[in-house]
Amino acid sequence: MHIGVQELIVILLIAAVVFGGGKLAGVGKALGKSVREFREEVKGEESDALKEK
Template structure:
């Protein structure tokens, strides 16, 4: 038998990735993954009770505004 990671086997994960590729297309798939990762990160911080979610892109834009 194949080793399973959590509740999803590697075969099921591969099928899921192929279906996602067909639905979203190769150009949009990285954006979907990035949004999913960001959502999971925010959910984890909210469930742990962290009130402040740090966004590195906001810090960079604030620094750029001060320079100009």
């Protein structure tokens, strides 16, 4: 199941109403940081697994 552009817009509008503009920016920043850290950890584990072989 894929989320289309229309569904994404609706979700963002609902989030803007619930959290407000200022808090939404903070939530986006925290989410971006979390995703970045997750990707770094996954990449680190993959490189560690390749080194062990």
